[in-house]
Amino acid sequence: MDNYEVRNRLYRLIVSQLTFDGFAKEAESLSTHLNIVPKCVPSTELMSIVGNHMNSADKIVKKVSGLDLDISYDELSQIFSPEPSKYRNVYFTTHKGSVNTAVFNKSGNLIATGSMDGCVKIVDYDRLKIRSAVAEGQSQNETNPVIRIFYDGG
Known part of the structure; x- marks a missing residue:
């Protein structure tokens, strides 16, 4: 039509x-x-x-x-956050495609990032904080904050 x-x-x-x-x-x-x-x-x-x-x-x-991710959007809510230049990067995780979404679960301890490459990474925020506090020279493998990666088979 x-x-x-x-x-x-x-x-x-x-x-x-x-x-x-x-x-x-x-x-x-x-x-x-x-x-x-x-x-x-x-x-x-x-x-x-x-x-x-x-x-x-x-x-x-x-x-x-059922995934325990809060994807709701409240149009009336106001966002009070610092300027982007005030943030400090403590961890990088890479996607093959550009990231088009990131969301916290309701308790705030998990972050899911999704990208155009069909990949979703689940990051444990508590491990992220531990990793940023680990002294230089120490092994950070046991504190890897990425706990699960989902791939779209398509």
């Missing part, structure tokens, strides 16, 4: 839903304004499509929430 057909189908669904919900005047006005011919039959198809989409989105959220 091209863009015009998709848009026309959407408008017809909106007019049908408005008519079904008892907004006949509004549906007629919109139909006239958009020059929708023939007239749309009252229908709940739009509500059904939106409901199915919301159900599938809820299932995805439930699957992701």
